Amino acid sequence: MQHKVSEGIGFEPTDEQRELQALAHEFAERELRPIAAEWDERDEFPPDLLAKAARLGLTSYAVPAEYGGGGVGAVTAALIAEELSWGCAGLASTIQATMFLVRPLVRFGTREQQDRYLPRLASEEGCLAAIAFTEAHAGSDVAAIGASARRDGDSYVLSGEKVYITNGGIAELTIVFAKLDGAITAFVVEKEDPGVSAGRKERKLGLRASYTGSLVLDEARIPADRLLGEEGQGFLVAMDFFELSRPQVAAAAVGVARAAFEAATAYARERTAFGRPLIAKQGVSFKLAEMAMEVEAARLLVWRAAAAIDAGRDAGLLGSFAKAFAADTAMRVATDAVQVLGGSGIMRDQPVEKWLRDAKVFQIVEGTSEIQRQVVATYLRHGWTERPRE
Amino acid sequence: MATVEQGVGGGISFGLTDEQKALRELAREFAEKEIRPKEAEYDENQTHPADVIAKAHEVGLMNLHVPEAYGGAGLGCFDGLLVGEELYWGCSGIGTSITCNGLGAGPVVAFGTDEQKRRWLSPLLEEPLLCSFGLSEPNAGSDVSGIQTTAVRKGDEYVINGSKMFITNAGHAAWVVVFASTDKGKGHKGMSAFVVPTELEGVVVEQHLVKMGQRSTDTSAIAFNDVVVPAANRLGEEGEGFKIAMTVLDFTRPGTAIGAVGVARAAFEHAAEYSKERVAFGQPIAMNQGINFLIADMATKIEASRLLCWQAGWLIDQGQRATLQSSYAKRFSADSAMEVTTDAVQIFGGYGYMKEYPVEKLMRDAKLFQIYEGTSQIQRLVIARELLMPK
Numbered sequence: 001m002q003h004k005v006s007e008g009i010g011f012e013p014t015d016e017q018r019e020l021q022a023l024a025h026e027f028a029e030r031e032l033r034p035i036a037a038e039w040d041e042r043d044e045f046p047p048d049l050l051a052k053a054a055r056l057g058l059t060s061y062a063v064p065a066e067y068g069g070g071g072v073g074a075v076t077a078a079l080i081a082e083e084l085s086w087g088c089a090g091l092a093s094t095i096q097a098t099m100f101l102v103r104p105l106v107r108f109g110t111r112e113q114q115d116r117y118l119p120r121l122a123s124e125e126g127c128l129a130a131i132a133f134t135e136a137h138a139g140s141d142v143a144a145i146g147a148s149a150r151r152d153g154d155s156y157v158l159s160g161e162k163v164y165i166t167n168g169g170i171a172e173l174t175i176v177f178a179k180l181d182g183a184i185t186a187f188v189v190e191k192e193d194p195g196v197s198a199g200r201k202e203r204k205l206g207l208r209a210s211y212t213g214s215l216v217l218d219e220a221r222i223p224a225d226r227l228l229g230e231e232g233q234g235f236l237v238a239m240d241f242f243e244l245s246r247p248q249v250a251a252a253a254v255g256v257a258r259a260a261f262e263a264a265t266a267y268a269r270e271r272t273a274f275g276r277p278l279i280a281k282q283g284v285s286f287k288l289a290e291m292a293m294e295v296e297a298a299r300l301l302v303w304r305a306a307a308a309i310d311a312g313r314d315a316g317l318l319g320s321f322a323k324a325f326a327a328d329t330a331m332r333v334a335t336d337a338v339q340v341l342g343g344s345g346i347m348r349d350q351p352v353e354k355w356l357r358d359a360k361v362f363q364i365v366e367g368t369s370e371i372q373r374q375v376v377a378t379y380l381r382h383g384w385t386e387r388p389r390e
Numbered sequence: 391m392a393t394v395e396q397g398v399g400g401g402i403s404f405g406l407t408d409e410q411k412a413l414r415e416l417a418r419e420f421a422e423k424e425i426r427p428k429e430a431e432y433d434e435n436q437t438h439p440a441d442v443i444a445k446a447h448e449v450g451l452m453n454l455h456v457p458e459a460y461g462g463a464g465l466g467c468f469d470g471l472l473v474g475e476e477l478y479w480g481c482s483g484i485g486t487s488i489t490c491n492g493l494g495a496g497p498v499v500a501f502g503t504d505e506q507k508r509r510w511l512s513p514l515l516e517e518p519l520l521c522s523f524g525l526s527e528p529n530a531g532s533d534v535s536g537i538q539t540t541a542v543r544k545g546d547e548y549v550i551n552g553s554k555m556f557i558t559n560a561g562h563a564a565w566v567v568v569f570a571s572t573d574k575g576k577g578h579k580g581m582s583a584f585v586v587p588t589e590l591e592g593v594v595v596e597q598h599l600v601k602m603g604q605r606s607t608d609t610s611a612i613a614f615n616d617v618v619v620p621a622a623n624r625l626g627e628e629g630e631g632f633k634i635a636m637t638v639l640d641f642t643r644p645g646t647a648i649g650a651v652g653v654a655r656a657a658f659e660h661a662a663e664y665s666k667e668r669v670a671f672g673q674p675i676a677m678n679q680g681i682n683f684l685i686a687d688m689a690t691k692i693e694a695s696r697l698l699c700w701q702a703g704w705l706i707d708q709g710q711r712a713t714l715q716s717s718y719a720k721r722f723s724a725d726s727a728m729e730v731t732t733d734a735v736q737i738f739g740g741y742g743y744m745k746e747y748p749v750e751k752l753m754r755d756a757k758l759f760q761i762y763e764g765t766s767q768i769q770r771l772v773i774a775r776e777l778l779m780p781k
Contacts, residue, residue, distance in 0.1 A: 139739050139740050141670035204745065205750035273536070274532075335732070335757070338757055339760055342531050342765060343526065343555070345761065346602040348600040353601075357602070357754070363736055364740055364742070368736070369736070370678075373680060374680070
């Protein structure tokens with residue numbers, strides 16, 4: 001779907017965008033920041049939080065308006081994503097997972113599937129959702145997945161195990177990629193489907209409040225109308241998904257980077273050593289200057305990719321720019337933020353060490369920083385700025 | 391300014407003696423057998439590794455620099471590096487706990503009278519006692535001269551008041567060398583050093599601090615409320631405290647830096663191994679330049695770091711001033727370790743983020759090297775000063 005795109009070049013959000021950004025920021029400040037450390041320590045997601053977010057429209061903003069959602073475009077979504085992750089990347093990750101299912105359903109779903117699932121995603125109770133590609137032997141190499149699907153009368157039967165999935169095994173709705181006759185195909189799986197179960201829960205370096213676990217499919221039987229897109233079209237569904245998800249995840253990385261940068265700057269202005277505030281020393285202030293520049297640049301790359309999506313154009317190259325740069329920036333900025341705080345930076349009673357632990361994930365999920373470079377290199381090799389549409 | 395030219399003849403060599411090789415092997419085996427099996431659990435639970443410390447003590451891997459006259463091995467700085475790299479390769483949290491006596495006892499070794507050495511050092515060799523270095527305070531980290539702990543002379547005693555922060559092993563130490571001001575008017579020239587047994591009344595371990603990494607090291611806040619110590623516990627003269635602190639830190643700096651090398655090497659080994667096994671797009675990921683160039687850079691940084699540490703240790707053992715070279719070693723090794731461990735997590739991809747695999751811990755551990763024993767920023771300050779205003 002196309003969204004209103006201004007002519008010429010502009011860098012100012014609209015009033016409507018500002019409102020949503022403010023809503024997300026307030027939620028992040030009031031509901032996420034105060035509880036972030038506790039749920040990071042607990043390695044769990046607070047049970048009432050998803051509904052709280054849903055009631056404010058913070059899980060449904062990307063669902064088309066006709067289905068009860070906010071119907072916002074990619075740029076607006078990026079503004080929201082940055083604020084929520086600024087609050088807590090772990091809590092935000094769970095909340096935002098609902099939004100990930102919208103594009104595959106809108107682009108490849110039947111009318112019936114859209115009627116059935118989009119309202120659920122827009123539910124004010126909150127709908128825990130997941131999208132499952134990764135397997136033990138197939139991370140970057142999505143084509144190497146081994147999960148299988150076969151036709152059996154009126155159903156498909158799926159077998160395999162997806163690992164490291166956000167909300168994996170506990171989501172109400174999951175889009176699963178499996179090979180049907182050797183060709184990757186997308187399916188919608190529901191938690192109650194027979195043969196579907198939650199595998200183990202992972203313990204992670206960061207993003208700890210976000211549930212990461214495996215989804216086990218043991219001869220899981222699903223009705224034929226759960227096929228998403230056409231048989232064998234799964235790889236396309238996946239690549240199309242990444243085109244949107246990469247800038248959104250990049251926006252989340254910007255949120256973490258910004259949080260770290262702000263905390264480091266505030267500290268450097270107050271902490272004195274050798275008779276002056278730390279910020280008076282170039283060794284510190286130049287670091288902060290670089291952090292500021294990089295966060296700004298990362299955000300603009302995200303906006304550019306998101307704007308391309310809203311204009312209905314190919315955003316593969318721009319999305320990879322955004323994802324690689326924002327993720328690498330978040331890691332650098334968070335690392336330097338801990339450094340600026342010195343000894344207190346590594347203590348758990350300050351939030352910066354958590355942000356460093358959270359930041360690392362962005363260089364890995366949704367396509368590692370290496371894969372992003374590979375994508376860019378592929379565009380360069382072919383002389384593309386946009387991939388030709390078939 | 392090239393360092394090699396100021397050496398003490400004998401040419402240049404990078405080979406270890408058989409004795410040194412044996413020492414390193416002893417430490418490596420200990421790290422493999424006694425430290426590695428406990429690494430993950432003690433990190434997760436923040437367990438003070440008393441059992442591993444006791445074993446290290448038994449095997450002779452603690453208190454290496456205490457002179458032979460007081461029962462120690464009397465090793466120089468360089469040989470200590472050979473042991474240190476291996477222990478930290480095992481686990482930097484446990485390694486710090488084991489090697490910290492080098493820092494805590496350093497002031498006594500360097501400035502104690504014969505009687506003080508006998509009194510405070512010899513017991514360390516008899517049982518696995520721990521001692522700590524009490525310099526940092528909540529408002530004085532890099533800015534050592536800003537410390538506010540005071541020591542007021544009363545007859546034949548001093549009364550100490552103040553609090554120290556981020557002190558390794560303070561929660562388990564038998565004694566702490568406390569740096570306190572005996573003359574506020576003189577700034578850092580009014581600082582003195584005292585050996586303070588922790589069993590004395592008024593010594594309170596306030597808080598075991600919860601850290602991001604090196605979690606199996608006890609790091610504590612410790613307060614001194616009207617603690618009375620005999621004047622005989624003062625090390626050196628009044629006003630020599632700052633000099634004592636800086637001298638000791640000069641000696642221990644390469645030892646901390648080599649710890650960063652150990653951590654980086656562990657991360658590199660894990661990552662290189664994984665890159666040869668993990669298959670994606672039809673081949674081991676090591677076949678891709680995006681990965682093998684990362685590995686090449688990791689190895690180069692580790693090699694360069696180690697050589698800088700070795701140079702500093704060697705210079706110290708020659709009796710030469712090694713402030714510049716120690717700072718090179720600390721700054722470069724610490725920053726490299728952070729880069730290397732971050733890249734190691736990256737090479738492991740999703741697995742690297744999971745606690746089930748050893749690399750995320752190494753990344754969490756690495757950060758501290760850029761901070762303690764002089765931040766990387768302070769090291770740059772020292773280097774710049776040494777180069778631009780040489781003594």
